[in-house]
Amino acid sequence: MRGLRARARADDPERALALAFAAGGEAALRGVYDRWSGLVHAYCLRSMASRADAEETTAQVFVDAWRSRKKFDPDRGTLPGWLLGIARHRVADAHAAAARDRAVREAVAELRPEEEPPTQEQLLDRLLLADALATLNPEQRRAVGLAFYDGLTHEQVAVTMGVPLGTAKSHIRRGLAVLRRRLEVDGAAPR
Template sequence: MTEPEVLGVRFRDGTPDAVRHVYEQYSAMVYSLALRALRNTADAEDVTQQVFVNAWRSRHRFDPERAPIGAWLAGITRNAVAEAHRRRFRDRGALGEAPELGEPDRTEEIVDQVLVAQALSDLGPPQQDVLELAFFEHLTHTEIAERMDLPLGTVKSHITRGLRRMRTRMEEGRHASR
């Protein structure tokens, strides 16, 4: 079991120090998601606090076998951000103000980016290394094989298996967050 999986189990089981560790590891991610979506530090701080309170209260529903704790928290964050947007809209309507028009809500896109990064980091080497070279450095399979001193077939296998594992992990994360 990986360290994040152990932490997730301990959190679900209500181990007191696990709450602190989960907060230390994931509060920056939660805050960043909230801030990007809400564009207001006070609202992002409120959402961050709300996410961890909600996570603690509903920890019995967290299944570390289905998704990593980071993906589960991202889903709770998505819901808390949506609720903050609804609250803003209601409050503006009650005050007779028109809602602000701006960029569309990018929460879903940001959550997807977090899930991709989490799924990629969960792969570990060499699949993670091969996929990073392919997608972030835009290297061909042949160039990756040369750089990593691996047979071309091995590189292709790592890419295929890595993408399959990432897709499964991301689907689990999306289902767990709903």
């Protein structure tokens, strides 16, 4: 009985193709693709979001199978079963990657401000202000920045800078005076 089963398996064209594939015959790769690509593609198509993704995954399954053909053991299972196992892993990887991409897109969307993009005039005002801020001495620039950009009170500016309250107020007042003069010269100061 055992000899009969071994002879039947040796006469099986699918088993012969699987053995040739495992041995590395390039013609066998074409035969395996022709024979089972429809099965793999149908599985991928049912599991994937788009036809293009299914086609790409199908191709990748056969590339992976060819690269790891030495791991295939025809005595442990069938070649179509092994190919579908590779396809299941590829599909799972694709779903995981899509979930990661979706999470990143959602996180980025949450970081984006809901406001409209600045107009050219607003951008120009920001550039003029940045240029005017650059003319302040470092203490004034820091004090003005802490007070107006960070929204700190005069007391908080003094503590943050490690200076007396009167010094912090002076830095802010003098810095604003320099900014006003500079912006008035440029014609950008509010009236």
